[in-house]
Amino acid sequence: MTSPTDQAWAIRTRDLRKTYQRGTVVAVGGLDLAIPRGGVHGFLGPNGSGKTTTLRMLLGLARPDSGTMELLGEPVPERLAEVIDRVGAIVESPKFFASMSGRKNLALLAQGIGVPLNRVGEVLEQVGLAARGKDLAGRYSLGMKQRLAIAATLLKDPELLIFDEPTNGLDPAGIHEVRTTMRALADQGKTVVVSSHILAEVQQVADTVSIIARGRLLRSGTVAELLAGGASRVRVRVADTDAAARLLLAASYEVQPHSDGALMVRCPGQPTAPEEVARLLGEAGIWPSELGLMADNLEQVFLDLTRDEHLGATQFMPQGRSHTDGGAA
Numbered sequence: 553m554t555s556p557t558d559q560a561w562a563i564r565t566r567d568l569r570k571t572y573q574r575g576t577v578v579a580v581g582g583l584d585l586a587i588p589r590g591g592v593h594g595f596l597g598p599n600g601s602g603k604t605t606t607l608r609m610l611l612g613l614a615r616p617d618s619g620t621m622e623l624l625g626e627p628v629p630e631r632l633a634e635v636i637d638r639v640g641a642i643v644e645s646p647k648f649f650a651s652m653s654g655r656k657n658l659a660l661l662a663q664g665i666g667v668p669l670n671r672v673g674e675v676l677e678q679v680g681l682a683a684r685g686k687d688l689a690g691r692y693s694l695g696m697k698q699r700l701a702i703a704a705t706l707l708k709d710p711e712l713l714i715f716d717e718p719t720n721g722l723d724p725a726g727i728h729e730v731r732t733t734m735r736a737l738a739d740q741g742k743t744v745v746v747s748s749h750i751l752a753e754v755q756q757v758a759d760t761v762s763i764i765a766r767g768r769l770l771r772s773g774t775v776a777e778l779l780a781g782g783a784s785r786v787r788v789r790v791a792d793t794d795a796a797a798r799l800l801l802a803a804s805y806e807v808q809p810h811s812d813g814a815l816m817v818r819c820p821g822q823p824t825a826p827e828e829v830a831r832l833l834g835e836a837g838i839w840p841s842e843l844g845l846m847a848d849n850l851e852q853v854f855l856d857l858t859r860d861e862h863l864g865a866t867q868f869m870p871q872g873r874s875h876t877d878g879g880a881a
């Protein structure tokens with residue numbers, strides 16, 4: 553039942569749905585995912601948006617209420633047994649024996665799944681742990697433990713790797729290590745799907761992303777496409793922020809105060825032109841001490857996509873305080 557076009561997708565879901573507590577908690581609410589083969593794909597969404605639930609359903613660890621799923625072109629869970637050996641995943645925090653070396657831990661796993669022991673050296677090499685393989689796993693840093701977990705998923709030499717929040721709890725150096733490992737695996741021709749609630753973090757390593765919220769797809773595409781579709785904003789600092797905000801709001805701009813006292817100005821539906829903002833303020837005799845175009849990141853794109861739901865909280869309120877700082881720091 554696999555057509556050539558299906559081969560283009562590493563993961564596909566259609567109208568995937570999963571509820572808990574007799575339908576009162578909608579974890580995944582009609583999710584349509586199409587994750588291409590090759591490269592690093594960021595599966596992004598805030599806490600509780602349904603990322604882990606989706607990955608668990610794909611791997612046969614949870615049962616969907618309805619909808620269809622495909623892994624590497626095969627319908628799952630129907631053909632999971634046939635396809636699962638081509639998939640490596642970390643969805644629950646992996647457990648290792650602390651009093652054994654990293655190498656010994658992997659050797660035990662390899663034996664358990666019938667993989668030749670020479671794979672152990674190869675996967676340690678792939679995650680950059682070859683020199684530390686003899687050290688006790690319990691003495692590894694968090695970043696090294698996470699790379700050991702990645703090494704374990706590589707034993708079967710899978711085509712598709714699924715990592716659920718692999719950088720959770722890591723410091724910047726650990727995040728960098730894991731990110732470099734993911735990039736290297738993708739460059740070796742594997743598909744790496746990595747979930748995260750920190751959008752800006754994955755932006756640096758992902759080729760393509762899917763952004764979800766409340767169990768539904770908000771947007772997907774290459775990082776460049778998503779950033780190009782995002783509305784840029786202009787950062788303005790003026791002496792009289794209330795007067796400037798009133799003027800800009802009257803001219804149909806969206807205005808948010810930044811926590812550092814600047815105003816973040818956005819032109820809904822089109823790119824925000826700094827010269828237009830400068831002209832408007834100047835004509836009213838308001839001269840900014842600072843005015844510049846801010847580059848968007850994925851986090852800002854996400855905030856814009858979900859803006860409607862939070863409108864009341866994020867709009868400029870001259871008399872009160874906004875609940876956000878505009879997010880463009």
Ligand SMILES: Nc1ncnc2c1ncn2[C@@H]1O[C@H](COP(=O)(O)OP(=O)(O)OP(=O)(O)O)[C@@H](O)[C@H]1O
Nearest residue numbers: 572577578579598599600601602603604605606749
């Ligand atoms: N076993 C469960 N029983 C009840 N509710 C659940 C269960 N698993 C998940 N949920 C709920 O489903 C929703 C989605 O949870 P999920 O863990 O998939 O989100 P997530 O995107 O992975 O979040 P995070 O970024 O925090 O890991 C949440 O509201 C969560 O409380």
Ligand SMILES: [Mg+2]
Nearest residue numbers: 603604605717
């Ligand atoms: Mg999760």
